[in-house]
Amino acid sequence: MSERNYTTVNPCIMCQPMGSVMAFKGIExxxxxxxxxxxxxxxxRLHLAHHFREPVDIGSSxxxxxxxxxxxxxxxxxxxxxLILRYNPKVIGVSTTCLAETIGDDIKRIISEFQEExxxxxxxxxxPVPTPSYEESHNSGYIKAVESIVKEFTMSDEGHEIFxxxxxxxxxxxxxxxDTREMKRILANTVGSNSYIMLPDISETFxxxxxxxxxxxxxxxxxxxxxxxxxxxxxxxxxxxxNDNRAVDYLEHTFDIPAQNLPLPxxxxxxxxxxxxxxxxxxxxxxxxxxxxxxxLIDAMVDSHKYVYGTKVAIYGDPNNxxxxxxLALENGMHPILVVASSKSPRFAxxxxxxxxxxxxxxxxxxxxxxxxxxxxxxxxKADPEMLIGNSNGKYIAKxxxxxxxxxxxxxxxxxxxxxxxxxxxxxxxxxxxKITNTILxxxxxxxxxxxxxxxxxxxxxxxxxxFAEA
Amino acid sequence: MPDITGVINTLDERQPYIALKxxxxxxxxxxxxxxxxxxxxxxxxxxxxxxALNPVTDAVHLVHGPIGCASYxxxxxxxxxxxxxxxxxxFSTDMKELDVVFGGEKKLSKSIDEIVELYKPPVIFVYSxxxxxxxxDDLEAVCKDATERxxxxxxxxxxxxxxxxxSDGYKAACDALMNLVGTxxxxxxxxxxxxxxxxxxxxxxxxxxxxxxxKMGIQVITSMTGDATADSISKAHGAQLNLVQCSGSMTYLAxxxxxxxxxxxxxxxxxxxxxxxxxxxxxxxFFDDEKMKQIAEEIIESETRRIMPDIxxxxxxxxxxxxxxxxxxxxxxxxxIKGFRELGMEVVxxxxxxxxxxxxxxxxxxxxEGTVIVDxxxxxxxxxxxxxxxPDLMVAGVxxxxxxxxxxxxxxxxxxDRVIEFxxxxxxxxxxxxxxxxxxxxxxxxxxxxxxxxxxDAFRLRGATNAKVPDDLNLKKVVKERNxxxxxxxxxxxxxVA
Numbered sequence: 001m002s003e004r005n006y007t008t009v010n011p012c013i014m015c016q017p018m019g020s021v022m023a024f025k026g027i028e029x030x031x032x033x034x035x036x037x038x039x040x041x042x043x044x045r046l047h048l049a050h051h052f053r054e055p056v057d058i059g060s061s062x063x064x065x066x067x068x069x070x071x072x073x074x075x076x077x078x079x080x081x082x083l084i085l086r087y088n089p090k091v092i093g094v095s096t097t098c099l100a101e102t103i104g105d106d107i108k109r110i111i112s113e114f115q116e117e118x119x120x121x122x123x124x125x126x127x128p129v130p131t132p133s134y135e136e137s138h139n140s141g142y143i144k145a146v147e148s149i150v151k152e153f154t155m156s157d158e159g160h161e162i163f164x165x166x167x168x169x170x171x172x173x174x175x176x177x178x179d180t181r182e183m184k185r186i187l188a189n190t191v192g193s194n195s196y197i198m199l200p201d202i203s204e205t206f207x208x209x210x211x212x213x214x215x216x217x218x219x220x221x222x223x224x225x226x227x228x229x230x231x232x233x234x235x236x237x238x239x240x241x242x243n244d245n246r247a248v249d250y251l252e253h254t255f256d257i258p259a260q261n262l263p264l265p266x267x268x269x270x271x272x273x274x275x276x277x278x279x280x281x282x283x284x285x286x287x288x289x290x291x292x293x294x295x296x297l298i299d300a301m302v303d304s305h306k307y308v309y310g311t312k313v314a315i316y317g318d319p320n321n322x323x324x325x326x327x328l329a330l331e332n333g334m335h336p337i338l339v340v341a342s343s344k345s346p347r348f349a350x351x352x353x354x355x356x357x358x359x360x361x362x363x364x365x366x367x368x369x370x371x372x373x374x375x376x377x378x379x380x381x382k383a384d385p386e387m388l389i390g391n392s393n394g395k396y397i398a399k400x401x402x403x404x405x406x407x408x409x410x411x412x413x414x415x416x417x418x419x420x421x422x423x424x425x426x427x428x429x430x431x432x433x434x435k436i437t438n439t440i441l442x443x444x445x446x447x448x449x450x451x452x453x454x455x456x457x458x459x460x461x462x463x464x465x466x467x468f469a470e471a
Numbered sequence: 472m473p474d475i476t477g478v479i480n481t482l483d484e485r486q487p488y489i490a491l492k493x494x495x496x497x498x499x500x501x502x503x504x505x506x507x508x509x510x511x512x513x514x515x516x517x518x519x520x521x522x523a524l525n526p527v528t529d530a531v532h533l534v535h536g537p538i539g540c541a542s543y544x545x546x547x548x549x550x551x552x553x554x555x556x557x558x559x560x561x562f563s564t565d566m567k568e569l570d571v572v573f574g575g576e577k578k579l580s581k582s583i584d585e586i587v588e589l590y591k592p593p594v595i596f597v598y599s600x601x602x603x604x605x606x607x608d609d610l611e612a613v614c615k616d617a618t619e620r621x622x623x624x625x626x627x628x629x630x631x632x633x634x635x636x637x638s639d640g641y642k643a644a645c646d647a648l649m650n651l652v653g654t655x656x657x658x659x660x661x662x663x664x665x666x667x668x669x670x671x672x673x674x675x676x677x678x679x680x681x682x683x684x685x686k687m688g689i690q691v692i693t694s695m696t697g698d699a700t701a702d703s704i705s706k707a708h709g710a711q712l713n714l715v716q717c718s719g720s721m722t723y724l725a726x727x728x729x730x731x732x733x734x735x736x737x738x739x740x741x742x743x744x745x746x747x748x749x750x751x752x753x754x755x756x757f758f759d760d761e762k763m764k765q766i767a768e769e770i771i772e773s774e775t776r777r778i779m780p781d782i783x784x785x786x787x788x789x790x791x792x793x794x795x796x797x798x799x800x801x802x803x804x805x806x807x808i809k810g811f812r813e814l815g816m817e818v819v820x821x822x823x824x825x826x827x828x829x830x831x832x833x834x835x836x837x838x839x840e841g842t843v844i845v846d847x848x849x850x851x852x853x854x855x856x857x858x859x860x861x862p863d864l865m866v867a868g869v870x871x872x873x874x875x876x877x878x879x880x881x882x883x884x885x886x887x888d889r890v891i892e893f894x895x896x897x898x899x900x901x902x903x904x905x906x907x908x909x910x911x912x913x914x915x916x917x918x919x920x921x922x923x924x925x926x927x928d929a930f931r932l933r934g935a936t937n938a939k940v941p942d943d944l945n946l947k948k949v950v951k952e953r954n955x956x957x958x959x960x961x962x963x964x965x966x967x968v969a
Contacts (some may be wrong), residue, residue, distance in 0.1 A: 004589065006582035008538060008565035015539030037601050037632035038505050039515025043543035045870055055873040057850050062507045063633045068605060075507045082482055082508030086851055098537045099601035099633060102571055134537040134566050134602070212919025214854045214877045374560075393545075396559075 010373030010393065012316070012342040016131035017095045018044050019141025021058055022174045024093035026200020027149060028221035031089035033059035035076050035107055036097025040133075050413035052177070052206045055214065059083045063099055072105045077114045080126065087216050090224060092126045093145060101132035125224075127152045137343035139243065139318055143172050146199060147246035150230060154255070157228035164232040167191050167281055168257070169198040170247045172240035173320040174410060175264065177207035179424040183239075186265075186425055189287050190278035197226040197233065199247070207419040231255040235281055237262055237274075240320035242341070242348040263351070265424050266324025266432075268297060268331050293426040300430045304437040305333055311440060314338035314380050316390040317409035319348040319369070321423075325389055325408065326352055328429060330359040334436075337365060338383040344370040373397075387439065404439045408432070478843055479855040485509060489852065492842040497835035501846035502827050504636055510849040512797070512870055513824045515632035517600055518544070519640020522887070523720045524596055524628065524647060525558055526550035526671045526696040527704065531592040533562040535579050535610065536600025540632075541565075548887040549673045550697050557592055566602065576608050580617060587621040593701035595625045596647055604631030624701070626650050637799070638825045641720040648695065648704060648724055653732065655702065657709025661690035663758045666710040666734075668725055669717030669802070670741070670894070672697025673887065679895025680741045683751060687766045689758075695721065708732045712757055714739045714750065719800035719825050740802065741894040742902075743810035744775055744782075774896040782814070785903040788911055790815035795862040795880070797822045797848060797871055801830030803885065807866060808837045814903055819860040822848045850874060864910050879918035881909040 017034055021044055024032045034041045041060035048056040061079035063072045076094070083092060094107055107128040115126065129148045131141045150170070169187065180203035187196045204220025230236075230251060238245035238261035245261055252259040265274035272294075279286050286294075312335045315325045319341035329336045336356070341348045349367050356363050366379060377397040380388070384401075388394045391409040398405035412418035422431045478489045487500035505511035517534075521544050525532055534541040541563030552558065564582050566575050583595060595617075599610045610627040617625040626647045630640050657664075665684060670677050677694045684691055692710045693703035713725045713736035725736035737757065739750035748771045755767040794811050798804040801823045808818050818838050822845035823830065834844055843856055853871060857878050865875040868886030875882040883905050885893065891905060892898040 004585055006564065006578050006585050007533070008541070008563045010545060010561045011538050011542045011563060011565070013538060014542045015537060018539070033508065037515045038511060038513055038636075039518050039632045040539070042512065042514040042870070043518070043539070046547075047543050049869050049873055053873060055850065055870070055877060057510055059508050059510055060505075062505045062509075062511065064504050065634050068601075068633050078506070079508035082506065083510075085482060086508070086510070097601070098539075098566075098571070099605065102602045102605045132568070133539045134568050134571050137538075208877075210877065210879075210918055212877075212879045214874060216851060216854075 004374070008372045009375075010377075010396075012340075012372055012376065012393070013137035013139070013370075014047070015098075015133035016136055016138060016141030016144070017097055017133060018047070019138035019143070019174070020093060020095040020129050020131050020145035021048070022138070022202070023142050023145035023149065023200050024091075025056075025205050026180075026202040026221050027091055027093075027227070028223050029089055029217055030091035030093060030221065031057070031059060031083055031087050031217060032093045032095065033061065033076075033079055033083055034095055034097055035061045035072060035079075035100040035105060036063055037099055038062045040097045040099075047411060047413075048206075051411045052419045053416065054206055054208060054218070054419075057087070057217075059087075061100075068099065068103055072100055072103060073110045073113070076105070076107065076110050077117070080111075080114055081118065084124070089217055090124060092124070093129060093149070094126060095129045095131045095141070095145070097131075098133040101130065101134075122156065125152060125156065139173060139343045139345070142174060143243060143246055146170060146172070147250055149227060150199070150247040150250060153224065153227040154231040154251075157231070160228070160232075162232055163234070164229055165195070166229070166233045167196045167278075168230045168233045168236035168248075168251060169196055170236060170238050170245060170251075171198075171200060172238055172243050172245040172248075172261075173264070173318050174202075175321070175424065176419055176421050177203045177205075178420040178422045179428065182422055182424045182428055183265075186275070186278065186290075189289060190275065190284065191282040195282070197230055198222060199227060199230070231257070233257055235259070237277060237281075239264055241351060242319040242323060242345040244346065263327070264320045264324045265428075266321070267328030267429050268294070268301070268426070270324055270327050271425050271429060290426065297426040297430050297433075300433055301332055304433055307437050307440050307444075308433075309333040310335050311387055311436075312337045312383070312385040313387045313389060314340070314383060314385040316340035316342070316376060316388070316394060318342050319345045321409050322390075323348060323351055323355070324423070325432075327355050327359075328432060329389070330355060330363070332433060332436075335360075335363060337385050338368070338379050339365055340368045340371060340376055340379070342370075386443075387436070389436070404443055406432075406436055406439055479852060479859055481849075481852050481855070482506065482509060485849070485852070488846040489848075490844050492835050492838050492840050492844060494840060497831075497844060499831055499844055499846055501831055502638075502825075503847075505847055510851065511824075511847055512849060512853075512868075513637055513847060515601075516635050516637065516640040516643065517598060517630040517632045519637035519720075519825075520598060520628050520630035520644040520647075521640070522548060522671075523641050523644035524696060526552075527594070527596070527699050527701065528552035528558050529555035529593055529700045529702075530558060531560075531562055531586050531590055531595045532558060532598065533564070533582065533586065533595055534598045534600060535564045535575060535603050535608070536566055536598075537602065538563055538565045540598075540600045548671065549889050550671050551673075551675045551678075553678075553698055554700065557590065562586060571602055571606055574606055574608055575603065576613050579608065579610075579613050583613075583617045583625055584621065587623065592623065594623060594651065596628050597625060598628045598630050600630070601632040604634060624650060624654075636825065638719065641825075642723050644696075645721065645724040645727070649727055651701060651704045652724075652728065653705070653708040655705035657692055657706035659690070659709060661688060663688060663760065663763070664690045664692055664710045665712045665714055665754065666692050666707050667694035667697075668713050668715045668736070669721035670694055670697045671717070674889050674892045676741070676892050676894035676898060679892050679898050683770055683895065684754065686770060687751070687755060687763050688760075689754070689763075695724070708734070710734055712737065712754065714754065716740055716802060717800050718802040719827075719830075738802070740806035741898075742803075742806045743813055743899055744778075744896075745809055745813065746806050747771075747896065747899070748775075778896050778900045781900055782903055785907045786813075786815050788907055789903070792816045792863040792910055793819045793861065795820035795857060795860065795865040795867075795875075797845075797853065797865065797867040798885065799824045799868070801826035801834065805830070805833055805837065807885070808834070810899065810902065813899075814906065816864075816906075818842055819862050820845070820856050820865075822846060854878065864906060879915055881906075881912070881915065883909055
């Protein structure tokens, strides 16, 4: 469609509370309560269940008309009380919605009142995260929630300052449970399994093994003692570079912990950077296992290069994920023609451009941010790519254009296995590259089949195509 | 209000909403707003309005509010269209902080103008969300002005999320539809005319039902809202009878049409062999046309005969299995009880999100003693109920799917996510097949199993103890016996091949 100024058509983003939910789901023994009307929590539960294919429980203060007029304090307190009665979580994240923010509820005050009235001691931690839905996006909600979690735990653990010589790893964007597991494997093999603290950790909570019994709160997530201990660490690596990682900044400024922000390790170059940093932090050489994996990835890249070279691709999704995928596409000789981040971030365009200049300076690439799918679709029609890489919401334009969509990111609700998409590390790069290459080959197969099916495309040798045959 | 029933442990306040079917007089509390922190499976007023209206295929559905409400409802219903696909596009005014502070009316007006210019829809439904109700945007006035300005109906849907329950959203949707009904003259092609109300054409349901009526010589003016267009809704007053299926959402509109156009309505269901026959017979007897009655009987006879061999085959594999039902509306729950009976299955849990007192009474008449009846069940209650009642299958929506799976209970989606038609004769066959697949799949044999080692001294590395066996040795898989009814040794697929 042509120029629009007032209407958002097919949104690329979700609202802030969603990001907060995703962060809290990576904390051990925690529950989330949304202060707002019943629908917000239900819609997010639905959205997350579609993607992760897991039961997802998110409490609601079920604000009604009365609550909206006289203030939602009573509802929020009751919601907390019932959530504790039923789920008995150690940690409760409370996020606001547009309704709670607009009626002006001060959740921090209401929570401290509740703690006092109900005699809630240190054994239960309630963390307020204001996330008005009319500001920013799910990406900012995630960052804000992670920051609030770190602040709350490091503050409530005051007096326990014993240097632990550990490395903090703090994500600034949601990744898949499989990628979380891969990240843990990389960390275990470099800094050692007891020498890092990773936050959040959705490897188990959003991809729980089937036991035949339903857990009220899924097992797994970053341990509370570990989060509290983050202030005693030797260094922090923020995963993701497009946005300010507020938790990382907080740890650096408050506890003097040296910090570094690195891109998500997607593709060869970015994985190299992360592994180099980890080896440096640990004071070890790159482990032999990873040199081999790296070699295997390069082997795979060589195997695939003829098929993927020059393939025009459009990549879209959350900024750090897209940046990583852009890097992977570039280093494999693909031609990224359109790169779109769901939400606005301070450094996405800059880093995307930098990476393009490093690898393929003559690449004419359109970089967009904070657009809706209608705008994206127009851009796709204009750029005319041969492939899309991104979440399920690109399926409409992929179908219209008759091009394949390699699914990656969030949300993926129309295919199974979203929780097990592996894209991080050398392993992830191999997985993604194989998928891209095989998708191209399948399209090629179909083209060839169609080509040879037409009788006139076969001209016997010896006639006017003789010189082709010779060549 | 009934006392604490103690069927399962839950919040005291929730106890009256859960009852066991008794010999006489089963009562339970219902029709209230959800309790904070109870983890209700319900959504909000907006969601009710959105699901009821969304299938209008050529309408623009514009959500006036922050982006989330539009994000989470973009193309979520499996309703199909025989023509335009406009309804699958998500439109939002994407209100930002400034709009919240200074009001969103201007942005809404401009957004409407923009949509009319770019998309040229025949109608725009404008949904209000929570904060619109708080900041006091006058949706009605903006829509009224816009209607005059742009020359198409721009209809407000008063669906502020917090102002009631999902049922109130249904009403808001009906209120919006009332603005369309009766605005155009219908083209009359038969002396007998009906509307199909409360069918959302999920997976193409309507397309398996409408032809049955057409065969009977009846003109179906519109189906609301599945596969409806603005045009067909405008002509709905040309019908002589409204058939209401999802009574929770559309009875309100049917009553209004009775009052304003003197069109009577009947509550029907197109699910299951018996209910389908009732729907066709009652429609024919309403028009009191002998030929139509005869055709109806012929359809019932020949269609039933056509699907019965397959139904019988599947029934033999489902007989005696127990089912749990948790539905949005009571009409679907009620008709499912019959459907299960036709497949030889028994209902052991039945609940709804929006049932009323009458609905639960009807339900209690139709289920066996000891069946649990529940209103507005929440996640943990459903978990405990599945544990207590041990059904082999649950029929519900997406949020319940994974909860059932985790407990090793088979599952059938009878909600928005469905991709197979369940209505009409072929639909019922589809339903039976789906139950067969999910109940008799061999995967359930593995649920709750653990890999255990059988010690074999003859095949062992020197010095190896019982406690630790290396991963790469040949291990034997021991599947734990399950005590439920999932012990199916032969998969249905193998069986049918043989």
